[in-house]
């Protein structure tokens with residue numbers, strides 16, 4: 348994997364507090380073009396909050412989050428709109444609209460652009476379904492008729508509908524059994540190469556983390572306590588890192604790196 352040095356996301360001097368609850372203290376972090384950066388940390392360490400700030404869904408109390416060079420909490424409507432088109436998101440929950448077919452779920456972001464003819468929308472939807480390995484006969488099914496693995500794939504197709512440069516994955520393999528999880532991870536690996544995606548992921552799953560990440564950012568004690576490739580991160584002495592990476596599950600997952 349080759350990364351170039353251009354920053355896609357820059358988190359600068361970020362502090363977050365909700366009332367008396369201080370979540371982040373002086374977080375500084377950069378995600379570079381075409382890398383997979385994974386956020387880990389214990390429950391409540393502020394991973395989701397940081398992801399939401401990167402998406403422009405929440406503001407830090409201090410500091411800034413820049414995406415493609417634009418400060419998320421200080422850009423106009425047109426910039427926000429163009430950023431939305433350059434970013435895809437796979438949410439852990441509520442991945443698909445239950446009242447819409449597979450086809451309409453994937454078509455939604457395309458139709459929202461209000462510039463594409465329906466025949467073009469159709470071609471793009473079918474292309475995206477093919478990309479994620481879902482056969483076209485499933486296009487007119489409702490989400491309730493799909494297996495968990497298929498729902499993830501369709502949600503990924505929707506996240507990729509607008510051909511984004513940056514993809515956020517929130518617990519992408521949560522709820523999948525190990526074999527479905529492995530095949531979803533290989534799909535993400537293939538697509539990130541094919542589409543030159545920059546990926547920012549939150550996961551608790553060590554196998555997923557080891558399989559996809561170029562660098563890992565570890566949040567604990569309100570701070571960024573480690574940032575780098577896994578072999579470097581596991582040398583940092585901190586109870587979270589020792590429990591997470593160096594327990595039995597961690598050791599098993601880390602064997603994949605050898």
Ligand SMILES: Nc1ncnc2c1ncn2[C@@H]1O[C@H](COP(=O)(O)OP(=O)(O)OP(=O)(O)O)[C@@H](O)[C@H]1O
Nearest residue numbers: 365366368370388389390391392393394395396397
């Ligand atoms: N909108 C909000 N209002 C008040 N407190 C919030 C809000 N969003 C998050 N928090 C608090 O911020 C802290 C960090 O939450 P966050 O969901 O970001 O953690 P997390 O690392 O993603 O946790 P988990 O791994 O359990 O999902 C928690 O104490 C949470 O209660």
